[in-house]
Amino acid sequence: MSRKGILFVISGPSGVGKGTLRGKLMETPCEDLIYSVSTTTRQPRLGEIEGRDYFFTDADTFKSLIASGELLEWAVVYNNYYGTPKKFVLDNLEKGTDVLLEIDIQGALKIKNVIPDGVFIFVLPPSVEELGKRLNARGKDSQLEIERRLACYDEEIAHLDKYDYMVVNDNILEAAEKIRAIITAERCRVRRMQ
Numbered sequence: 020m021s022r023k024g025i026l027f028v029i030s031g032p033s034g035v036g037k038g039t040l041r042g043k044l045m046e047t048p049c050e051d052l053i054y055s056v057s058t059t060t061r062q063p064r065l066g067e068i069e070g071r072d073y074f075f076t077d078a079d080t081f082k083s084l085i086a087s088g089e090l091l092e093w094a095v096v097y098n099n100y101y102g103t104p105k106k107f108v109l110d111n112l113e114k115g116t117d118v119l120l121e122i123d124i125q126g127a128l129k130i131k132n133v134i135p136d137g138v139f140i141f142v143l144p145p146s147v148e149e150l151g152k153r154l155n156a157r158g159k160d161s162q163l164e165i166e167r168r169l170a171c172y173d174e175e176i177a178h179l180d181k182y183d184y185m186v187v188n189d190n191i192l193e194a195a196e197k198i199r200a201i202i203t204a205e206r207c208r209v210r211r212m213q
């Protein structure tokens with residue numbers, strides 16, 4: 020028996036720890052699971068590597084990727100463009116390799132329209148207060164920016180019902196284990212077998 024690849028989408032509010040969670044998962048990746056590196060116009064942060072963390076590009080190049088239909092989805096997140104390369108994802112799914120995306124909520128909802136049998140995982144903070152603390156602790160954003168992100172929280176969480184799973188990121192190791200369990204369970208679904 021064989022099956023097509025499954026698209027796993029990790030998404031959730033900014034600051035909830037999606038990136039750390041993805042890093043933890045990919046430290047000892049599940050077999051046949053590949054991470055799709057996004058393209059962005061934001062500047063690389065210290066320690067980030069081209070092609071591993073993101074494909075860094077400029078706004079004009081990004082717009083030409085949109086125009087030529089090379090992105091599965093794209094969104095403007097906090098004043099920068101972010102997008103998922105279409106060919107990489109579709110080619111891997113077609114040959115039976117599972118693909119992991121870590122994207123924002125707008126992007127996840129767009130993908131759900133294109134690939135409805137993907138598995139959509141919403142990562143939640145233990146509380147909105149804890150989310151505020153994490154945004155402050157990571158020191159990447161101004162106070163105004165943090166307030167703006169927290170103000171989006173209620174609107175973002177209203178989309179929870181469009182997701183298949185929710186994982187509270189209280190403890191990173193436990194949250195990563197839960198995602199591994201979701202991956203294993205989805206791979207065993209009879210309806211996915213061909």
Ligand code: 5GP
Pocket residue numbers: 032033037038057058061092093094096101102103121122123124125126127
């Ligand atoms: P950061 O700049 O902190 O790496 O990411 C900012 C936000 O953009 C995060 O919520 C991250 O999940 C999201 N993001 C990263 N890549 C993509 C992508 O390809 N598409 C969309 N829609 N969001 C993305």
